[in-house]
Amino acid sequence: MDLLDGIATTRAIRRYRPDPIPDEDLATLLWHATRAPSGSNRQPTRFLVLRDGPKAREAKAILGRAFREGWGAKRTDHDFDKGSGADPVSPKARAARAMQVFVDRFEQTPVVVLACIQRWRRPHISEGGSVYPACQNLLLAARALGYGGVLSMWHSFVEDELRKVLAIPDEVVIAATITLGVPEGRHGPVRRLPLREVVYDDEWGAGTAWALDPPDTRFSRAGPAREAR
Amino acid sequence: MDLLDGIATTRAIRRYRPDPIPDEDLATLLWHATRAPSGSNRQPTRFLVLRDGPKAREAKAILGRAFREGWGAKRTDHDFDKGSGADPVSPKARAARAMQVFVDRFEQTPVVVLACIQRWRRPHISEGGSVYPACQNLLLAARALGYGGVLSMWHSFVEDELRKVLAIPDEVVIAATITLGVPEGRHGPVRRLPLREVVYDDEWGAGTAWALDPPDTRFSRAGPAREAR
Numbered sequence: 001m002d003l004l005d006g007i008a009t010t011r012a013i014r015r016y017r018p019d020p021i022p023d024e025d026l027a028t029l030l031w032h033a034t035r036a037p038s039g040s041n042r043q044p045t046r047f048l049v050l051r052d053g054p055k056a057r058e059a060k061a062i063l064g065r066a067f068r069e070g071w072g073a074k075r076t077d078h079d080f081d082k083g084s085g086a087d088p089v090s091p092k093a094r095a096a097r098a099m100q101v102f103v104d105r106f107e108q109t110p111v112v113v114l115a116c117i118q119r120w121r122r123p124h125i126s127e128g129g130s131v132y133p134a135c136q137n138l139l140l141a142a143r144a145l146g147y148g149g150v151l152s153m154w155h156s157f158v159e160d161e162l163r164k165v166l167a168i169p170d171e172v173v174i175a176a177t178i179t180l181g182v183p184e185g186r187h188g189p190v191r192r193l194p195l196r197e198v199v200y201d202d203e204w205g206a207g208t209a210w211a212l213d214p215p216d217t218r219f220s221r222a223g224p225a226r227e228a229r
Numbered sequence: 230m231d232l233l234d235g236i237a238t239t240r241a242i243r244r245y246r247p248d249p250i251p252d253e254d255l256a257t258l259l260w261h262a263t264r265a266p267s268g269s270n271r272q273p274t275r276f277l278v279l280r281d282g283p284k285a286r287e288a289k290a291i292l293g294r295a296f297r298e299g300w301g302a303k304r305t306d307h308d309f310d311k312g313s314g315a316d317p318v319s320p321k322a323r324a325a326r327a328m329q330v331f332v333d334r335f336e337q338t339p340v341v342v343l344a345c346i347q348r349w350r351r352p353h354i355s356e357g358g359s360v361y362p363a364c365q366n367l368l369l370a371a372r373a374l375g376y377g378g379v380l381s382m383w384h385s386f387v388e389d390e391l392r393k394v395l396a397i398p399d400e401v402v403i404a405a406t407i408t409l410g411v412p413e414g415r416h417g418p419v420r421r422l423p424l425r426e427v428v429y430d431d432e433w434g435a436g437t438a439w440a441l442d443p444p445d446t447r448f449s450r451a452g453p454a455r456e457a458r
Contacts, residue, residue: 053432
């Protein structure tokens with residue numbers, strides 16, 4: 001698969017076939033994840049892989065509970081069942097159904113990867129620059145091998161419980177939960193804001209004549225400004 | 230370029246030829262950056278492009294000063310001129326020379342992109358998950374088009390000054406400074422820790438038999454545990 005095509009078509013995949021990911025593919029995904037940069041090449045990220053081991057099952061049950069709780073709250077707070085969401089064929093209603101299936105089946109997710117960062121100083125946004133590029137590489141590499149996944153943050157509700165079950169040390173932070181598997185069913189295109197709404201030239205808010213989207217780009221509105229929880 | 234090859238060979242590029250990046254290429258890079266995911270597809274990232282405009286020149290001068298100061302401190306704190314660094318052909322000495330050229334020529338960098346995030350709640354590591362995947366896509370797309378770049382954080386020394394010059398609102402945080410240009414000279418391979426040192430299976434610290442690096446992988450030690458500043 002072409003590099004630009006892969007970047008352009010990698011989207012959140014939340015429905016998986018039950019097929020496992022073979023060890024060698026998983027190693028390939030993680031190896032590509034770890035090619036990402038980190039500050040001073042410090043490489044503070046550790047990838048904790050949860051599949052069918054005893055601790056993994058326990059951790060997946062804890063995460064499944066957190067994800068169902070997180071989605072339940074978001075479904076209400078973001079009015080997923082109101083407005084266009086009341087129409088079952090609307091994109092909003094379809095997104096809600098996909099999310100419900102994702103959280104209901106969480107424990108059956110073939111692979112869950114916790115991307116953890118070993119903190120080396122006090123929290124600052126820049127530490128994310130040493131872990132999330134690797135997460136994106138992981139998702140792109142998954143696309144290359146015919147897998148799909150999504151980055152989620154609902155582990156934050158149960159981080160202490162996970163820390164205990166998985167023996168994660170105190171100075172380590174779980175930065176992301178990445179679910180991975182073989183995509184099931186059809187998935188829509190990547191939709192984003194028009195480029196000219198997010199690119200400024202020379203000064204904040206200054207428009208650009210040159211920041212044009214390719215003709216077949218699919219657009220979205222901006223997501224909700226407020227948090228689900 | 231193949232997706233996996235692109236991921237595997239994208240490395241920090243700090244030396245650039247003076248060639249500009251044409252508008253249409255810059256639009257392609259930024260469009261691919263914005264295909265990255267963000268929490269709830271909220272898309273809080275804005276890309277402020279600094280080239281040769283009046284504000285850009287002013288901002289680049291401020292950044293150049295910060296980068297020279299940042300590198301000066303790091304050069305001392307991380308003992309770049311001691312140990313193997315005293316030998317001018319050592320990797321350490323070569324890295325130091327490349328960094329020195331990078332900061333000395335900062336104002337001549339063809340394109341500087343400030344990746345900014347509109348904060349929607351109080352600071353938390355997870356907000357980085359809505360900006361740094363886009364930064365990684367930008368660097369990968371640059372690789373696809375024959376450009377190179379690097380993610381830097383030294384803007385943090387001068388964020389208030391930049392905010393004033395570029396009219397960046399208070400609720401916006403500069404998450405990364407990305408420099409971009411046509412690579413000059415030769416650049417070494419990506420070097421990382423062995424995969425088995427950063428991948429755990431089922432429990433923190435639990436080794437994996439399957440997390441194997443491909444035979445031609447080049448390794449690094451872990452970077453410094455402490456911060457330069």
